[in-house]
Amino acid sequence: MADKRSPARRPTMKDIARRAGVSESAVSFALNNRPGVSEVTRARVRRVAEQLGWRPSTAARQLSGEGAATVGFVLARPAHTLGVDSFFLQLVSGIQEVLAERHLGLLFQVVEDIAAECAVYRTWWAEHRVDGVLMVDPRTDDPRPALLEELGLPAVVIGGAPAELHPGLSAVWADDAGAMAAVVGELHALGHRRIVHIAGLPGLAHTQRRMRSLRAEAERRGLTEVRSVTTDYSDAEGAAVTHRVLSGSAAPTALIYDNDVMAVAGVAAAAELGFAVPEDVSVVAWEDSALCRMVKPWLSALSRDSVAFGRTAARELLSRLDGATPGTVQVPLPELIARQSTGPVRGA
Amino acid sequence: MADKRSPARRPTMKDIARRAGVSESAVSFALNNRPGVSEVTRARVRRVAEQLGWRPSTAARQLSGEGAATVGFVLARPAHTLGVDSFFLQLVSGIQEVLAERHLGLLFQVVEDIAAECAVYRTWWAEHRVDGVLMVDPRTDDPRPALLEELGLPAVVIGGAPAELHPGLSAVWADDAGAMAAVVGELHALGHRRIVHIAGLPGLAHTQRRMRSLRAEAERRGLTEVRSVTTDYSDAEGAAVTHRVLSGSAAPTALIYDNDVMAVAGVAAAAELGFAVPEDVSVVAWEDSALCRMVKPWLSALSRDSVAFGRTAARELLSRLDGATPGTVQVPLPELIARQSTGPVRGA
DNA sequence: ACCGAGCACTAAAGCGCTTGAGCTAGACCA
DNA sequence: TGGTCTAGCTCAAGCGCTTTAGTGCTCGGT
Secondary structure (H helix, E strand, O other): OOOOOOOOOOOOHHHHHHHHOOOHHHHHHHHOOOOOOOHHHHHHHHHHHHHHOOOOOHHHHHHOOOOOOEEEEEEEOOHHHOOOOOHHHHHHHHHHHHHHHOOOEEEEEEEOOHHHHHHHHHHHHHOOOOOEEEEEOOEOOOOHHHHHHHHOOOEEEEOOOHHHOOOOOEEEEOOHHHHHHHHHHHHHHOOOOOEEEEOOOOOEHHHHHHHHHHHHHHHHHOOOOEEEEOOOOOHHHHHHHHHHHHHOOOOOOEEEEOOHHHHHHHHHHHHHOOOOOOOOOEEEEEOOOHHHHOOOOOOEEEEOOHHHHHHHHHHHHHHHHOOOOOOEEEOOOOEEEOOOOOOOOOOO | OOOOOOOOOOOOHHHHHHHHOOOHHHHHHHHOOOOOOOHHHHHHHHHHHHHHOOOOOHHHHHHOOOOOOEEEEEEEOOHHHOOOOOHHHHHHHHHHHHHHHOOOEEEEEEEOOHHHHHHHHHHHHHOOOOOEEEEEOOEOOOOHHHHHHHHOOOEEEEOOOHHHOOOOOEEEEOOHHHHHHHHHHHHHHOOOOOEEEEOOOOOEHHHHHHHHHHHHHHHHHOOOOEEEEOOOOOHHHHHHHHHHHHHOOOOOOEEEEOOHHHHHHHHHHHHHOOOOOOOOOEEEEEOOOHHHHOOOOOOEEEEOOHHHHHHHHHHHHHHHHOOOOOOEEEOOOOEEEOOOOOOOOOOO
């Protein structure tokens, strides 16, 4: 019936109104569950709309005051740095699951650095492109929260601890400090006294949280030969740092890597130096993925559900869009999966 | 209610018109480089606009006939399958580089399967959300091209060979057949006669191209013990298939994996069976990434520039949006990087 | 029988932008 | 001198939707 050849025209509310024999306003009321039309009319309009395959034009909606039905997600990372990584795709996948329920789109942007990210936020805001944003990789001394607040863009900081947070922003985070404490506890129990934490980028908030927690935990347990070394997360630096620390005089007996990529590279580097894992040195990867089961020995790793993380963040943003006040929600503590790369210290 | 602080109002063309002392139309002409205003007025309007930090409202633009200033990208892949993968992020990064020049946004969606992907296209079309789409993972017997054409959505098929293509669509592709021929040639030269190709999903067009090419090349060279086995790309299947083929009677001396993840898993599986790489069996990974240098021995791999691939695809879409007729562009042949996992067949 | 209330629905304005149709003043031509 | 162009603007309509302010009706109360 409403079938047309190639250049199919999108049906509008006017078409529905005509076919249903009512005014456009009535159609609007009917379709948006607003009072003002009888149930029978509402049903008829609904039927016609469905039959025509009508969907609201987001542009028109937006122009008349509704939102853009879109949220934004920026990944600030130089193109050549985008390496092997399952976290973001999984995160995004979880985000989408939730957004899809409300027919919200996700505007995704990869940029080089934080400055560019800020520019994107400004543009999105000025162009009315998004109703809110999800921000990742919060840093110490981060310009983004202030900007987002200035623009009045509802935002959820993924991975931001509440303490570090701007008051107007929501946060979804994991308790890195607690997880680090658990890992150290585990290693300590296995007899390890000399531990090196091969951390990620020093500027990231969660890197700082982990480093602080490591220091605190070491102090609490009276461990003096425990320290963190920051890196850029790359396999190259992971290997290099591993090489360096294992070559030193009192080599550590346990290594905690801030991601799986460095852990894998580190194991290879250790092997080259003649260190057996876990006999000579135990290895823990922060972030579990297929990678950890692709090398021998299988890596013990801190595992969390990235998809669920994304879902949680999206839900928080949704409730912000619905007018809720900024909140902070914590996702479950990452779980330490003990595989083959951790063991008692030699001679213990 | 939402934070109603002082939500800086976005300036509109009306504001510019008032400040510049001209009509809105004049502003429009000036800002869009249309004739109808003098150069001095144009400059003045431009200055005011910049000063006010004005950016066009995409919604309004779209309503008055311009496009949505957005292109879509759907990834059909079950959430739990999103594994270690650098390809898509790199591809997207390349796409963005090009889109950003024109201030186009990228609407990104992860869905479970092709049916859901089709639904997304329909929705985007009906909601006027995108001006065009980039489609990945073309299959044999794929419903998407026909749908996109029916909807009149300009589209670029990433990885689609022209022969298999719907006439109305553009394609950007790599010559898988040529690459496969090159790999087989290389292995043949090293003395290999028994080769197994551990392929990806059988439904994908490029899987078929590779398998066809392998058969053809084997025939041409008179190799009878050469075959393909399809998988789901996972490390698990990669390992399982490797185990199976190496356990057979006349074990192959060379394995070609359709991705890096399976190659890595395969090497581990081979090691468990006591096969040394490359002494007992050579391994080639189709798709290079950090992964290939994270295992020992380093994997020989087919390398291509995914970021450039994305750029090329985006550029083709852009020219479609500018009215160009559908075209097919081929990206450079992947290059075989010989590392440590390939070598002459034992005894040759 | 009259009034006001309530319901179902319509008319019209407005969101920010583009665009074709005027309109005006000066330049040019005869 | 009048007529025709044209450059440079302005006007107003219209894109598809929401929303406010009506407009008729019916109905209950007195």
